[in-house]
Amino acid sequence: MPPKGKKYCCICSNYRGKIVEKKSVTLHRFPTNDRVRRVWIQRCRLIRSDYKESKYNLLCSVHFVGSCGPSVAHTIPSIFPNKTFKTSCLEEVILNEDLDQGKCAKTSVEQPFVESNYPIHHDGENGHDNTFKSSESVLDVSLSLNDYAGLPSPIHKSTYRHQYTQSVIDTRSIGTQTDEVRSPIFSTRSTQTEITKSDGSSQVNLPVLTYEDICSDDQKLLFYTGIPSKDMFEAVFDEIKEDATSRTTRKGGKYSGTSGRPRSLRLIDEFLIVLMRLRLGLLLEDLAARFCISVTTCGDVFNQWIDYLDSQLSFLIMWPSREVVDSNMPQVFKDKFPATRVIIDCTEIRTETPSSLQLKSLMYSDYKSHMTWKSLVGISPDGHVTFISDLWCGSISDKQITKETGLVELCEPGDAIMADKGFTIADLTTPRGVRLIIPPFKKKSVKFSKRDVQQTKDIANVRIHVERQMERIKNFRILQGVMPITMSKRASKVWRLCAKLTNLQPPLVLDK
Structure with a gap:
């Protein structure tokens, strides 16, 4: 049974959205062009003797060649349940001029409806005769063939691509209005056009x-x-x-x-x-x-x-000199942490489960309870990404990834690295004369002193910017959700490229 509220074809039992021969049925209103409309009505009456004309009647796409609805080549219905007409366009169509009164007027041979591959709109009421040119879009043609819009003004005609020359019009839904209106930006139907590119080739x-x-x-x-x-x-x-x-x-x-x-x-x-x-x-x-x-x-x-x-684009992430860091350092760092060279933290990206048992054990993250890739991110005090590592297996520790990436070797004696409590890397920084700024650890049965509480707050207030920067990177939605394991060969490149693009955005830390 069809869903409730569906609209049906006036000839058969097809409704909009029904699948017939692997194609979705569409419904089309009768055209406003007087002669084309009379041919549609004439053929409907030949099929159904009880057919009554109404402005609400709809004809489904199955009755047209290709089951795609009316087109430039096939403007009139020709395929019906018990009869198939030889002609599907207005050329050589025999039309009774007065079917309603049962009179047999002179039959006439219709003038060709297609001229130079484009339809001509004959308006019997106001005498207009307009030829649609190659610069007009399907929307312009559809509007002009329906009486609710009239003829479009030249200044309102679609400029679908102002820098291109359109050569062929999409042949579907010409001369009628489909029952559904779709946005042209997200339509999957391609418009046949031709553009000339700088290298001389054409698209x-x-x-x-x-x-x-x-x-x-x-x-x-x-x-x-x-x-x-x-x-x-x-x-x-x-x-x-x-x-x-x-x-x-x-x-x-x-x-x-x-x-x-x-x-x-x-x-x-x-x-x-x-x-x-x-x-x-x-x-x-x-x-x-x-x-x-x-x-x-x-x-x-x-x-x-x-x-x-x-x-x-490797130039978008560069390790700055001490002088550059100092010249761009916000006041909040100058007051409390003037030696800060980089703020670091690790983040993880979910990925699919690999088939190898060994890789499963390496990529499983206890923190995320999922298969992940892990990366080390470093930002300068003003919020720009100055260090980004490759993606490592999710089970690697913060200390190990810091050691493997060689971040500490980039710092100079007298510099300071700000990190979270998980970065127990004092054994790596102290021999090089680099200070490690991390929140103080709580000792057993001993409360935090006022100094420790204040130090924890001060570090948290400025270290939060690395979290904000990682959020900027993950706003690139390819990193959200679960990344396919098939992207493993280029996953690190994708990660680094997203980080590089964030450096093009406005400064993360504004110096008040």
Whole structure:
């Protein structure tokens, strides 16, 4: 039984959303074009003698060629339960001019409905005759063919992509209004277009979302990419684009702009794909639908760019000199912890369970009660990431990961490292003349002194910034949830790249 509240076809028992031959049924209103509407009504009456005309009637997509509803090539219904018509467009259609009164007027041969591959709208009431040109979108055509909107004003016509020239209109839902209205940004239907790229190649399938759609709004740009402004985005892209063509190619030159098959997307849109996957955690299937490429191509683009960006954007995380740290140190550190060189902490990312028993024991985290990867993060007193380690197995201790990453060796005598109580690394720092700032430990049966309480508060008030920075990194949603074990080869690169991008955001610690 169909769900309650569903709308049905006026000819058969199909309802919207019903699956027929592995396709979802859509319902379409009768067109407002007078001649096309009369042909629809005539064929409905030939099938059902009791058919009554109503403005609420809907015809399902199954009655059209391909079960996709009306299109430019097939504007009228031709497939019915007990009869299939030879013609599916207005060419050579025999139309009775007065079916309601039972009169047999002269039959006429309809003028071709399709001219130069685009539909012509004949409006019998107001005498308009408009040809839809290649620059008009499907939305413009649909609005013009329905009487509730009238003819669109030129200044309101869709500028779907102002920098491109549209060459072919999507052939679905022309001349009718579908019962559902979908947002064009998230539609999985690709609009056939052709754009010319800087390397001379052409892109046929235009993505439903490109850089130009989001660059004018800084909030939208931050949402999709994690980069706070257009100027910063273009500065980063200018830094990497020179070598991107040659270094983001696959073996055999499939994505090379000079040899082999041309790229499916522009460089800036490939860069956008990578940032959207990092920031929003989108699946490859979702990105492939948005950018009108195959899932395999999307995966290759992501993997190649991750390898490239990991080395090309290495300048975003650098170990600063003592002078640089002092010149940018907030006043709260100058007053209480002026020797602080770096604030460190560890964080973990959940991942899938590996099949190897040995890896299971190495990756299991008692703290998270899950399989995890672990990383050491270090920030300067002003909040910028100055040190980021690779991802290690989740069972490694804070002390061991600090020792293995060589963080202490980067510090100079007289520097101070601020950390949590778990970093019992005094045996590593003291021989190098580096001070360790951690909260005091409570002794058995001895209460904290007032000095110990105050010291704990002071350290907690400034050490919290490393927690805030790790939250910024994990706002890249690819790191949230459970990361697939298949990403293990590039997991460290993904982690480091997310950390690098956070350094493009405004300062974390504001000096009042």
